[in-house]
Amino acid sequence: MWREKVKAIVEQYRELTEKMAHPEVVQDLARYRSYAQTIAEIEPIVEKYEEYERVERELEEDRLLLRSEHDPELRELLEEEIARLKERHEQLEEELKVMLLPRDPRDDKDTLVEIRAGAGGEEAALFVADLFRMYTRFAERHGFRVEVMDASPTELGGFKEIIFAVEGKGAYSKFKFESGVHRVQRVPITEASGRIHTSTATVAVLPEADEVEVVIRPEDIRVEIFRASGPGGQHVNTTDSAVRITHLPTGIVVTCQDERSQHKNKAKALRILRARLLDLERKAQKEAIDRERRAQIGTGERSERIRTYNFPQNRVTDHRINLTLYRLESILDGDLDEIVEALAAEERARLLEKVG
Structure with missing residues (x-):
């Protein structure tokens, strides 16, 4: 299954490389850049697969030689070489499988x-x-x-x-x-x-979130300006620079008061709001998938707690993978x-x- 995927990528690489030399592509800057970007993305897979095939050929050649070789010393050398090539062949296979994994955009x-x-x-x-x-x-x-x-x-x-x-x-x-x-x-x-x-x-x-990913319409938000507050002293502003933005359709509220400039606080608040709205959309999609999965395989809830930092034992434990390290300070x-x-x-x- 994975080899078919790699072979398709190799074929795509060869086709695009040939197209890059065509005059009509060279003159079309947008298409040329698109092809060049795709080639750059898949080239490491192509190079890795070329090495994989080379090792595979060498492995097969050595196995054939071993069958016809009777000298004990040469047989021993061939067996050592076959073991080395086999290990490298398996390693390259795993690396290629990892490279084929869907990348989180x-x-x-x-x-x-x-x-x-x-x-x-x-x-x-x-x-x-x-x-x-x-x-x-x-x-x-x-x-x-x-x-x-x-x-x-x-x-x-x-x-x-x-x-x-x-x-x-x-x-x-x-x-x-x-x-x-x-x-x-x-x-x-x-x-x-x-x-x-x-x-x-x-x-x-x-x-x-990029602005093109999440569009925030002016009519969907309420912007309030107020005086920043804090624990006292230098943390308290003397001007109305703090900003609170409420996203009316979802009820999400974001407050920013770290900057002395009202405009900077508003810009920061919009960045946070945009990220939260994108996260909300993705969570809704994930919940729909999870509901379907639970209907098929049942529930399997686990604790929200992901990590413990224990000072007396100098220990950090990540509970998701049962990893414990005894170097809390570092x-x-x-x-x-x-x-x-x-x-x-x-x-x-x-x-x-x-x-x-």
């Missing part, structure tokens, strides 16, 4: 991350600040830019809520597995008796790659079952 997009305090009061708000720092460091490691869109700070340095954008090619692909309930187990700074408390924070990761410092790569590998393995 949202992976290259910028993303919006929303973190909100859950159960645990002030300790939950402090945990939100820890997660924000972790994600900021993680983004920096990958060369992404982080911009705070809106925040509700607390007196002790935590956040009731913080929304930020992560900008850079592939940002959504690196953050998309973070959505869900995160749990922390530790002794809070507000706890005098030294008891370990459990607090939670929720994380939502939304791919940024993970909270943004070293999330091992977790993200393990989650991506699990998703690939699940999709590979469908490739055949």
